[in-house]
Amino acid sequence: MDGLPTDERKPVALIALASSADLHDHPEVKLLAEALAGLGHEASVETWDDESVDWHRYALTVVRTTWDYTARRDEFLAWARAVPRLRNRADVLAWNTDKTYLRDLDQYECPVVPTAWDVDDSATVEALADHLGVSVDEQEWVVKPTISAGSRDTGRWSSIDDAVAHSRELLAAGRPTMLQPYVEAVDAEGETALLYVGGTLSHTMNKSPLLAPGEGVPAEREARKRITTSAASPTQTKVAEKALRAARKTLGGGLDLLYARVDVVTGPDGSPQVLELELTEPSMFVAEAGPEAAERLAGAISTALTSVGRA
Ligand SMILES: Nc1ncnc2c1ncn2[C@@H]1O[C@H](COP(=O)(O)OP(=O)(O)O)[C@@H](O)[C@H]1O
Ligand SMILES: [Mg+2]
Missing domain, CATH: 3.30.1490 (Dna Ligase; domain 1)
Incomplete structure (x- = not known):
């Protein structure tokens, strides 16, 4: 052995971070690109619906700040199916971009907010x-x-x-x-986001409540959002892992999720319920969580490079 750390022996890989056109400078992509550079990779932020991008150039494309897809879901999923070596995979995105997936979680005995x-x-x-x-x-x-x-x-x-x-x-x-x-505990304690990277719990964050009583549907709530570091209780972790297990059961074995976020709230009986399972383009709160979060995600991307050859 030549004694070099593994990452220095690896050839530099080109990695695309998929974003919407207006979010190339978002900390979610910038900090991740820096952490990837720290591992010797070259990350390039690309607009998912830019037809001039040659996605075949990249060893891996990671879906990140594609936050404008909801009005064009069919187009987004067609794009995902056409990109080679995409994480998370296109079939995961197809399932996860419609919250009817909560039915599957429920079916596999993961507690969810009643719907x-x-x-x-x-x-x-x-x-x-x-x-x-x-x-x-x-x-x-x-x-x-x-x-x-x-x-x-x-x-x-x-x-x-x-x-x-x-x-x-x-x-x-x-x-x-x-x-x-409306889950009342959200007003007092917000929701807890458990962030998984490469299948392992990386960090836990608290999100402030977003909806005000009786307000109907205001257009803009971004200013209300407060994200702080938190800790997951054993029961919250257990429920989050049930959600991930249910995803694996629904989508078939061998599912490797590069990233996942499970948002849980406290139901009326005091036990956690899943509000959202985000496997598509979750904010991983890398800016708010501290530098280790982006480093762990970059490390998991590095590890995923060894398996994409078989994808
Ligand atoms: N049943 C609920 N009880 C309390 N708050 C809710 C509920 N559903 C949604 N919210 C609030 O609305 C926000 C957005 O809803 P969510 O289900 O997370 O969808 P998305 O984040 O995809 O828009 C949540 O972060 C939470 O603050
Ligand atoms: Mg949400």
Whole structure:
């Protein structure tokens, strides 16, 4: 052996970080590109829908800040299927870009926030309230499109009629919907994001609440977002791992997830429920988590390079 650390012996790899056109300077990609450079790789931030990009040049393409895809999901998934050596894989993205995946988690016994789909009458909400043992008038409700990100078109309602009207409006525009009880603990404690890198828990963050009581659907909530470091309890970790296991069971064995974020909230009985499993383009909060987070992600990308030859 020549005594050099493994990374110095490796040939430099070209890695694409896929972004939307306006987010090339986002810390999520910049810090990761720097950490990859530290390992001897060359990272290039590319716009996912830029037709002039030759994705075949890259040893690996990592989906990162492609946060403009939700209105063009079909186009995004067609792009993902055409890119060689993509992480996470295109089939993962196809499953994960529609929140109906929560049904699969539920089916594999992972606790999720209770959800009714495509609600177009109050009877469905009353049935859900009955099932949950809550009073329909005292409960607040959240309505969101099943394909969405960044809380766009998401509403918090104190009246069931307003919630149903919101769902109907989205349905009339051809957008499938979901309705959930507003999880009250979010107001006091926010949500807990467990960030997995290369299949291992890397860091845990707390996200502040985003929806205000009775506000309906305001256009912009970015300014409310506060991200702080946190710690996951054993029960939260157990639930997050159930979510990842359910993803593996649904998508088939041999699934290697380069990155994953599991957002959990505290349900009315005090136990964690999954609000979102993000396997597509999660913010990994690398700027907020400290330098080790980007370094761990870069390390996992380096490791993934050894398996893509077989992808
Ligand atoms: N059922 C709910 N109870 C409490 N807060 C919710 C609920 N659903 C969504 N939210 C709030 O809205 C935000 C966005 O919803 P989420 O399901 O995470 O979708 P996305 O982040 O993809 O837009 C969450 O971060 C949370 O603050
Ligand atoms: Mg979210």
